[in-house]
Amino acid sequence: MDTLTHALSGALVGRVLAGRRIPPAAAGAAPAHAPQPAVWQMVVAGTVAATFPDLDFVLGWISELTYLRGHRGVTHSLLLLPLWGLAIAWLLARFWRRGGRPGAGWRSFYLVVCSALCVHILGDLITQFGTMILAPLSDRRFGWGTTFIIDLPFTGIILAGLLASALWRTSRVPAASALVLLAAWVGVHAIGRGEAIEVARAYAATQGIAAVEVDAAPRPASPFNWTAIVFDGERYHYAHVNTRRSAPLVATADDNFIRRFSAPYQPVAMAQWQVAERFGNGDGRELAEKVWGAEDFAFFRWFAMFPVLDHVEHDASGQVCAAFRDLRFVTPGRGREPFIYGLCGSGGQWRLFEREGDVRRWIDVR
Numbered sequence: 001m002d003t004l005t006h007a008l009s010g011a012l013v014g015r016v017l018a019g020r021r022i023p024p025a026a027a028g029a030a031p032a033h034a035p036q037p038a039v040w041q042m043v044v045a046g047t048v049a050a051t052f053p054d055l056d057f058v059l060g061w062i063s064e065l066t067y068l069r070g071h072r073g074v075t076h077s078l079l080l081l082p083l084w085g086l087a088i089a090w091l092l093a094r095f096w097r098r099g100g101r102p103g104a105g106w107r108s109f110y111l112v113v114c115s116a117l118c119v120h121i122l123g124d125l126i127t128q129f130g131t132m133i134l135a136p137l138s139d140r141r142f143g144w145g146t147t148f149i150i151d152l153p154f155t156g157i158i159l160a161g162l163l164a165s166a167l168w169r170t171s172r173v174p175a176a177s178a179l180v181l182l183a184a185w186v187g188v189h190a191i192g193r194g195e196a197i198e199v200a201r202a203y204a205a206t207q208g209i210a211a212v213e214v215d216a217a218p219r220p221a222s223p224f225n226w227t228a229i230v231f232d233g234e235r236y237h238y239a240h241v242n243t244r245r246s247a248p249l250v251a252t253a254d255d256n257f258i259r260r261f262s263a264p265y266q267p268v269a270m271a272q273w274q275v276a277e278r279f280g281n282g283d284g285r286e287l288a289e290k291v292w293g294a295e296d297f298a299f300f301r302w303f304a305m306f307p308v309l310d311h312v313e314h315d316a317s318g319q320v321c322a323a324f325r326d327l328r329f330v331t332p333g334r335g336r337e338p339f340i341y342g343l344c345g346s347g348g349q350w351r352l353f354e355r356e357g358d359v360r361r362w363i364d365v366r
Contacts, residue, residue, distance in 0.1 A: 010050020010116035018042035049116035085114035195243035196226035264332035284312030
């Protein structure tokens with residue numbers, strides 16, 4: 001999920017966990033207790049905590065590969081969550097008690113901070129990018145793949161819950177209801193994913209393909225827009241489908257962006273299946289296999305889910321180059337496909353690059 005949605009989800013969690021305000025008239029009669037956080041402090045604590053994991057963007061200051069290897073790593077770890085929660089809760093309590101002012105202790109914020117961190121991790125797990133929830137013990141990426149990384153209805157439900165909470169300030173029902181609706185919305189996406197996988201299985205059976213892997217990648221604009229994928233061990237068969245559409249959706253340049261993004265996904269009966277060879281099937285296959293197995297390309301073997309050869313070429317300096325892309329990021333209507341990496345070299349000396357459109361950008365592997 002995008003960072004803004006994460007921050008808003010943390011605010012929602014903070015409102016759910018915030019205690020009710022004590023009416024001023026009754027406050028004097030209440031027994032003395034340790035100060036409790038105000039509702040706004042709990043909301044801020046949830047927002048800060050839910051934003052924290054994405055501070056790993058600073059890894060990009062070291063190098064692009066450091067960021068790619070470390071993003072959604074230790075800051076997204078379930079194993080380290082209690083420690084992150086302790087640190088954030090302590091810092092928040094200290095901030096609000098600065099200058100000798102009375103304030104709640106870190107224990108008052110610990111639950112909301114840990115809950116907001118957990119909600120952030122869950123918000124990333126429902127996407128397909130991959131989250132290293134077992135870091136630092138394992139760099140395995142987990143992802144349920146139910147939801148596209150930016151989902152406007154998902155964000156809209158959170159905003160509606162926060163707005164309703166602002167209107168009914170003494171009640172936690174609006175915020176709690178929004179969390180229930182979010183879970184239900186992700187459930188709708190899970191249904192769409194199951195339908196897309198069944199589409200892929202049916203295609204493999206009809207075409208007599210001995211499927212090694214069957215999967216589906218979420219796409220924007222609808223929980224029923226998917227890229228259905230079948231891998232037979234050598235090549236990927238894939239199609240952009242809408243599992244509930246009975247007729248094609250026509251969109252023009254004057255239509256809204258949601259309709260334009262949704263139009264490429266065809267009804268299942270009209271699906272246009274494409275085939276992409278993992279290593280190609282021409283003269284460049286041997287080179288592609290060498291690049292794929294090269295030590296300098298290990299990061300992409302770890303990162304990619306559905307890798308296929310993008311291109312093989314000889315450049316003006318006499319070097320041979322091969323690049324791979326990941327079908328996970330093939331989104332119709334997107335201006336530029338991200339995460340296309342390859343190696344160029346001669347005599348076994350390789351140099352890593354990323355392709356951005358028609359431009360080759362060299363990357364330092366150190």
